[in-house]
Structure formats: C-alpha cells, structure tokens
Amino acid sequence: MSEKNTFNKKKLLLSKWTAVEPQGKEKHFMISELLEDEKGEICACILEAVLTTQEYQIDPQELEDVSRWHMGWK
Template identity: 35%
Template sequence: MPHYPTRRKVRPINPHKLALSKWTAVVALNKEKHFLVTRVVPPISPDLPVEEIELQAVISGRSVVLPWRDLQDDARWHQGWV
C-alpha cells in the first residue's frame, strides 16, 4: 500500500477572538519564544476586516505588530506555550 503524505490541518482562527491568546515561536525572535496577543489592531474603517495583531514577548515585554494570518503558519507559530 503506498504512503501518501498527510494534509496539514488549517487551524480556523477568528481574529476577533485572538486577544490574550498564547503563542510559541518555532524559531526564537530575539531570543524570545513565548508571546501573548495583547491587542487586535482595529481597522481604519469599521467596514474593513481585521488585519493585524500586537504580540508581546512574555520575558521582555517587547511588542511587535504583525498580520494575524501569520499565526496560521505551522512552520513559524504554535498555539499555546510549548
């Protein structure tokens, strides 16, 4: 029987429910791996969808703003603190 590669699951993420969620970077960013979503950046107009979130490093408190869709990339982020 041939072996077929398994399909990666796409995690459904609702950007409005990301606030205070925990994330682990697969590759450390500035020696920081554990992050918390501190803010969902509101769009310029209420008619536009949410595009960005603010992540804060747990250790240093440094914040970075990035597109929320980046969190769906399993090669870069894991949900929760691993």
Template identity: 40%
Template sequence: MNILNHNNVRPNKLLNSKWTAVTPANKEKHFLVVKLCATATPDEPVTHVELEAVHSGRVQMLPWRALQDATLWHQGWKT
C-alpha cells in the first residue's frame, strides 16, 4: 500500500470512530465502528470491525486493515 494512500489507524482506537466511504453504495456514505472482533478470546488482537451505516443502520464486517486504505475510506465524516 502506498504511504500516500494510507490512513494512520490503530485497532485499539477504532471503537466508535467515524468513517466515510470514498465510493458510497446504496446511499451509505457515513459509517460508525460499533464492534471490534477478535479471533477467539478477548486477549487476541483485533482482526475485524463491524461498521454500521448511519443512513440505513445496515451492519457490515470487514478486516480492520481495510480502513487503512485511503482510496476506500476517509477518517471522520466528510461531505
């Protein structure tokens, strides 16, 4: 991943963070991280996050590292 297209993200700071999809689908542009998911136990590192779309309330799961890709996601809610 090119450093210019990279969001500086730490998995332990993701809960309740706000994100904007660069290419919205189904009018879902703004998202909130509602859950951090680890593999088996709470001591395991975060592997995925659950994002809730503000517009529809739909929840999707994706690897947390996908949020580092600035070509797909922007930190905060942008217009």
C-alpha cells in the first residue's frame, strides 16, 4: 500500500503545507478557506502561498499525495 498524508477534512482550515517541488519562491502554504457543496461536504480548499499571498484552489484529495505535499512547514 502506498504512503499518503492522512488528515481530517474538517480540521484543514488554517493548516500548513509544504510543496515538495516549489514553483518559484512558493514553497509554504496555508489553507485559508474551505469550499463546501450543497450537502456541506468539503469539495475544495484555497491554498495561500505564505511568501507571495497568491491563492490557488485545489481538491483536498490532492494533499494526500506525499510526492507533492508534506504536512506542516519543512
């Protein structure tokens, strides 16, 4: 079984993440907003780059990929 990041989607807000392969100077991110569907399920999250404050919308399942993301700031 492959390794993956495990987390509680309800506790994602304001959590910190590190990109394995930074693009430009964007390496450290914080989840600034959670987007929910009509059923109240989290369907997307807004990642904010700490250094540039640029925002990106991603599917929370992408954060499970350890080849792309580390939990916390490293």
